[in-house]
Amino acid sequence: MALKNRKIRKKHRGTRNCGRGKKGSRRKGGGKGLAGSAKHKKLKIIKEMPDHFGKHGMGMKKEKIKYITLAKVIEIAEKIGKDEIDLTKLGYNKLLGKGEISKPLKIKVKYVTNSAKEKIEKAGGSIQLA
Numbered sequence: 001m002a003l004k005n006r007k008i009r010k011k012h013r014g015t016r017n018c019g020r021g022k023k024g025s026r027r028k029g030g031g032k033g034l035a036g037s038a039k040h041k042k043l044k045i046i047k048e049m050p051d052h053f054g055k056h057g058m059g060m061k062k063e064k065i066k067y068i069t070l071a072k073v074i075e076i077a078e079k080i081g082k083d084e085i086d087l088t089k090l091g092y093n094k095l096l097g098k099g100e101i102s103k104p105l106k107i108k109v110k111y112v113t114n115s116a117k118e119k120i121e122k123a124g125g126s127i128q129l130a
Helices: 003-012 042-048 070-080 114-122
Strands: 067-069 084-086 094-096 106-109 126-129
Touching: 067 070, 070 084, 070 094, 070 114, 094 106, 094 114, 114 126
Parallel strands: 067 094, 084 106, 106 126
Antiparallel strands: none
16 A cells, blocks of 8 residues: 555544545446436446336227217118218217117117117117227
């Protein structure tokens, strides 16, 4: 050990901070494992583990369901003047049973409630599931 360092050590023995100021030793923080991976170890983590940050894997994509009632379907059928209606082309996924139906209609849709199915079949119509 050099004489200069020995003198410094001997001089600071018993003092609290050993001449390094108020915050203790003031060394760069390390930490174990992935500690500091988003701060002072960020570049190291990016080099060694490029896939560490960001989203990975498949996300759940839920299908958005757009509803339409029987009453609205009847209005659409009267406007168009047809007995066959494709609700999937109109952008609807599900048919609800609210409203009354008197004339037979052929309806194509992805989802149907039981009450809507019963009402359409009572009127003499049919449902085709897409």
